Amino acid sequence: MTQGGRTINTSANTSTLARLAGVALDTLPPPQCPACGEVVEDAGTLCGPCWRRVDFLGDPQCSACGLPFEFDPGPVNGPVNGPGDAPGDGILCGACIRARPPYARARSVMVYGDFSRRIVLAFKHGDRTDTAPALGRWLVRAGAELIRDADLVAPVPLHWTRLFARRYNQAALLAGVVGGLSGVAVVQDLLVRRRRTPVQVRMGWAARRRNVRGAFKVHPARRDGLQGRRVLLIDDVLTTGATASACAGVLMRGGAGAVDVLTLARVVRAAY
Numbered sequence: 071m072t073q074g075g076r077t078i079n080t081s082a083n084t085s086t087l088a089r090l091a092g093v094a095l096d097t098l099p100p101p102q103c104p105a106c107g108e109v110v111e112d113a114g115t116l117c118g119p120c121w122r123r124v125d126f127l128g129d130p131q132c133s134a135c136g137l138p139f140e141f142d143p144g145p146v147n148g149p150v151n152g153p154g155d156a157p158g159d160g161i162l163c164g165a166c167i168r169a170r171p172p173y174a175r176a177r178s179v180m181v182y183g184d185f186s187r188r189i190v191l192a193f194k195h196g197d198r199t200d201t202a203p204a205l206g207r208w209l210v211r212a213g214a215e216l217i218r219d220a221d222l223v224a225p226v227p228l229h230w231t232r233l234f235a236r237r238y239n240q241a242a243l244l245a246g247v248v249g250g251l252s253g254v255a256v257v258q259d260l261l262v263r264r265r266r267t268p269v270q271v272r273m274g275w276a277a278r279r280r281n282v283r284g285a286f287k288v289h290p291a292r293r294d295g296l297q298g299r300r301v302l303l304i305d306d307v308l309t310t311g312a313t314a315s316a317c318a319g320v321l322m323r324g325g326a327g328a329v330d331v332l333t334l335a336r337v338v339r340a341a342y
Contacts, residue, residue, distance in 0.1 A: 114203055115204050123185045125183060125185075127178050127181060131177075133160020135166050172319040173314055174328045175216060176308060176311070176330070176336075177215075182309070182335035193240055205247070206243075206247025220302035222260065223248055223252075223301075224256070224304070225244065225305070226314070227242075227261045244304050245258065263285055264286065286320045293325065296324050298325065298326075302330050302331075303321070307334065308336040308337065317329075
């Protein structure tokens, strides 16, 4: 190739670039299991031993909040679904019988315990954003029924100051993966966190509820597109349900037809 009167050997340049790219790839660390650090085949996936330690959730469970039952309670007579729920029969845990949450259904991938905490915290605070695609695939499997009924996918938002410090919102990353795999529209800014709430790790249910009261609002520019839509809310962990309930309440008052919740993990407490 001739350029500016000079002959340029493009094949040599291409060969040099290929060698440099190869060197760069050789210096990258191999993908590691997010739980134990062992080398794995694909980024963000668990090694075999760690996979077997995950306590995955599924039926039988409360048809509303997704609390797992120790045994199958059997069929129920007639639907127990409330306004905005998907059609069908189900059975409720004791807590949901006493007071239904403002969201219609909540589902989670796994129990939040000593082992799963490593996976969640590595993703949330340890910059393991490489695990988002794999974790998002888990969400799609666990929440297939919810995704099928959803019109919009939205994450629980971070306050802008926390987002600036952390550099990413783990719920937003998961929402993006879920939307990309399912084809459901993702609205990353559907909800806005109005104030920076204190960390809730050591708070009980009542304190968490007070902590998030008035903390969220529907983005004004998204209100028209929310009307009558069924929203799938994405977060990392469902603990007491205070944050999910606060967000769902705001969405319902803003005009949503119904709200479902899908999380990576949930704390399991007896509620029946």
